[in-house]
Amino acid sequence: MSLLLFFISAFIFCIAIFLAGNRKFTIALMALFSLMHISFSIYAWMNRGVTELTYFSYNGPGLLMLFILSVLVIPVVYHGIIYNTKSDIKRFNIYHISLIALITFMSGAYIANNMTVLWIFAEATTLAVAALIYHDRTDVALEATWKYVFVCSVGIALAYLGILFLSFIYGKEDAANLSFETLQGLLKQANPVYLKIAFLFVLVGFSTKMGLFPMHTVTIDAHSVAPPPISALISTTLMNLGYLAIFRVYTLFSSSAIYSFMNNMLIISGTLSLLIAAGYMLKAKHLKRMLAYSSLENMGLVAVATGLGGSGYYGAFLIILLHSLVKSGLFFQMGQLHRVLGTFSLDEAGNYMILYPAGALVLLTGVILILAIPPSGLFIAEFLIIRETVFSNKIFIGITIFLFLCFIIYAMSTRVLHIIYSNPRNQHIPASEGIKVNPAETWTQFVFFAVVIILCIYQPPFVENIIKDSISFLIK
Amino acid sequence: MVNYLIVLFAVTNIFFASAERISIYIRLIAMQGLLLCGIALAGLSEVNLGNLIFIAAETIVFKTVIMPYLLFRIVKTSGVTKVHRLSMPAFYNLLFSIFALLISAMIAKSMLTGFVSSVFMTVALYTLFVGLLLIVTHRLIVSHIIGFMITENAVFLFSVAVGNEMPMLINIGILLDIFAGVLILGFFGLRIRSNTNEITKLKD
Structure with a gap:
């Protein structure tokens, strides 16, 4: 065609x-x-x-x-x-x-x-x-x-x-x-x-x-x-x-x-994105906004990785690929969560594991993967970035990124665990009370997450080649 | 001739900093549209006649007639006639504007090439700064739209600077105009009601 x-x-x-x-x-x-x-x-x-x-x-x-x-x-x-x-x-x-x-x-x-x-x-x-x-x-x-x-x-x-x-x-x-x-x-x-x-x-x-x-x-x-x-x-x-x-x-x-100028601009822009993502995630009250800040964090990492160069380029494209799979899975889950809980508000959401166990499992797995906790493929990408900061004598940037990532892990995991296991902080009558969501709807999310986990352990030549082909435009 | 028109264009930019009535802003936008038409006609000597007529018609129809008309309609719908009292006072705006002019002249001088004249570059950069300043320092949606229109005029001015050799770039600039005019003003601008003239429901 x-x-x-x-x-x-x-x-x-x-x-x-x-x-x-x-x-x-x-x-x-x-x-x-x-x-x-x-x-x-x-x-x-x-x-x-x-x-x-x-x-x-x-x-x-x-x-x-x-x-x-x-x-x-x-x-x-x-x-x-x-x-x-x-x-x-x-x-x-x-x-x-x-x-x-x-x-x-x-x-x-x-x-x-x-x-x-x-x-x-x-x-x-x-x-x-x-x-x-x-x-x-x-x-x-x-x-x-x-x-x-x-x-x-x-x-x-x-x-x-x-x-x-x-x-x-x-x-x-x-x-x-x-x-x-x-x-x-x-x-x-x-x-x-x-x-x-x-x-x-x-x-x-x-x-x-x-x-x-x-x-x-x-x-x-x-x-x-x-x-x-x-x-x-x-x-x-x-x-x-x-x-x-x-x-x-x-x-x-x-x-x-201007090669080094571009790198510096990307690192500054990426690090500031991480700072903002970390700051706002600590006070996030809306679930979809929290995921949006997580996207900001990942794009910040992509910018920093590109600015660092070397193995950072590979890390940047790996994030592009894996973030797309995990984040889309999480957003698909948001549609189901809203139908079950009737809200995106973090204060009004809770007991998700009891109300919709399949969705809760997706949410939990998705958050572990998006936070780059092994066996997430994103772990490899973030490891490459941190390693590159050491090799390129920019260890201060590595420490700063690591610190921001710690805040993000804390903010995101506490909020999601609250939704899954705790009672809602504010009692709320869901707009869509009584809606039962078919657990089979989660298949797309599980397939995506499985791919991300597999890519942590084994990256097939097809994936490696396509990423290296993207970077090859840079290496002269 | 072109230089006189460009300087006149810069004067309209200074007016933006001192004006407080939205209707004056809109008239200035219409005036800039006319001046851009004159600059395009006088500056684009090597462009073929058909393209030149198209560019002139676009500046007159879109920038001088349709956009100001839509802006007046938005003002009428929202009932806002003056710039928000919490916006930056005109005096400071004027100071910033003159400062922006100086910075633009300095940048333009440092980037001198035989390809683009420094007057073009200075005024285009200055217009860009004025547009962005208006967006940043004002609170009303109408002011933001006008700020965007000024930024767009800066883009048009830049494209006229290279237009003799690259008419395609001007046509793309026109695409941007139509995009902004129809979508931003025609569709969304008119839907913003008086009570939502400042929109702040979405926040963390």
């Missing part, structure tokens, strides 16, 4: 859902779309290194992220259908049209071989996500959507300025039409001041998508309001997209004079 066919099919699916207005038809099309996306990823893998439609190439980190998205598509669609059981047909269809659009735009951005095309697709994801965050049509949803759209727009404008500065660097050459490879060839003529400013604009601009300090607040708000399957996407694949954009420019400049 070629790229063009994929884009056209996605567009036709959206039109068909809109015109048909039938729930079963929409479900069938979503199943077909999921299979189509998986087939497209396999096609991309089989055509590694090939360029299609001039602006898209199947290689490096984009391919890895496309695979992650494909893995998540079926569970996201499945949990989305369950979440929308009571939605009217109009809202049901808008949700699924936006979901197809979001997945298609993200796929396009992953494989874009050109900064401007990547930017256009990233901008387009904001539109699709806005419609999904606003799904419940409440005042809080409006506020979260508004903030998301506004801050992302500012971020997008700043990222665009970064691209403009890239154009200034290359003078008469049309940077907007140049691929990453061509740009790299022209780098030697560049003025370092322009390079630094371009990198800073791209870092700040795309940190709205990556959910990294200083633009992290917007994704936190979006998480707490969006439907759980959408939170799973925002927290994983969309954040990966933000990182990819930053990483593309980082790769581009990695052989220039």
Whole structure:
């Protein structure tokens, strides 16, 4: 299946859902779309290194992220259908049209071989996500959507300025039409001041998508309001997209004079993200916001790992892969938890093990894995990062990270254990009292968690190769 | 000619710092749209006629007519006419604004190339700072939207600086305008009611 066919099919699916207005038809099309996306990823893998439609190439980190998205598509669609059981047909269809659009735009951005095309697709994801965050049509949803759209727009404008500065660097050459490879060839003529400013604009601009300090607040708000399957996407694949954009420019400049400047900026931004995540998690009162801060923590670690270099690069991509699996599993669980307890408030939640043992087991396992406690594969990634701080004589950063991680482990584990085993602090009458959730709904989460545990013990050559291929763009 | 228009554009930025009425802000935004049209027409001598007409039409239709119209509608719906009293006083805003102008001139001088003129660079950077300052120091949503519009104008000014060689970048800037105009103002801006003009329900 070629790229063009994929884009056209996605567009036709959206039109068909809109015109048909039938729930079963929409479900069938979503199943077909999921299979189509998986087939497209396999096609991309089989055509590694090939360029299609001039602006898209199947290689490096984009391919890895496309695979992650494909893995998540079926569970996201499945949990989305369950979440929308009571939605009217109009809202049901808008949700699924936006979901197809979001997945298609993200796929396009992953494989874009050109900064401007990547930017256009990233901008387009904001539109699709806005419609999904606003799904419940409440005042809080409006506020979260508004903030998301506004801050992302500012971020997008700043990222665009970064691209403009890239154009200034290359003078008469049309940077907007140049691929990453061509740009790299022209780098030697560049003025370092322009390079630094371009990198800073791209870092700040795309940190709205990556959910990294200083633009992290917007994704936190979006998480707490969006439907759980959408939170799973925002927290994983969309954040990966933000990182990819930053990483593309980082790769581009990695052989220039500003290499150490970029590393320092990433380490500062990542460490501050960890500080904020640790601080807010200690006072978190909303379960989904707590998970959102956990995403901030993980993206902070990815930024620090990239800034450290060496084995940190491998650690960064390992976090990207494993965090996507664990965090999406946890967000799927949030949908079930809300149906059982009727709340996301930490004070009003409790006795989850008695009310829904399968869900409690998912929550417990998920939190152990996300906190990088062995046998979580994330442990390997964090170990690589801490080890790199020692090897690169940045032990102070290692100690700081370790300290923040201790706070995060304490904050997250105490809160989750309270929900699972204790009585609620405040008695609350759940909105959805009496709803029984089928334990079979947890299968997606257990499958993801099993993969994360297996990757701690054994990393198959396929995974190693795809990560090393992503890093190979850097090592000259 | 271009330089005169750019300097006039910088003067509108200074006005933003001293104004306190939202209606003045909106008129200034419309004025900036007109000036950008003039700058594009005078500055983009090498761009083909069709593209130039498109750029001029976009600045007039979107920046000078549609966006100010939508902003006036938002003000009418929300009933807010003045900047929030808890915002930073105009005097300090003015000081910050002039400071931003000096910083912009210094940065522009340190980045001089034969490719982009320093006047363009100074005013574009200054506009960017003014937009971000307005977003940071003000509390009302309308002020935030106007701050974003100014930031967008800065982006447009930057893209005009390289527009002769790279018309595609200007077209993408226009895409950003349409995106912001339709989605931010047309859809969400109009849904913000008077009681939610400051939105603060979502917090830790």
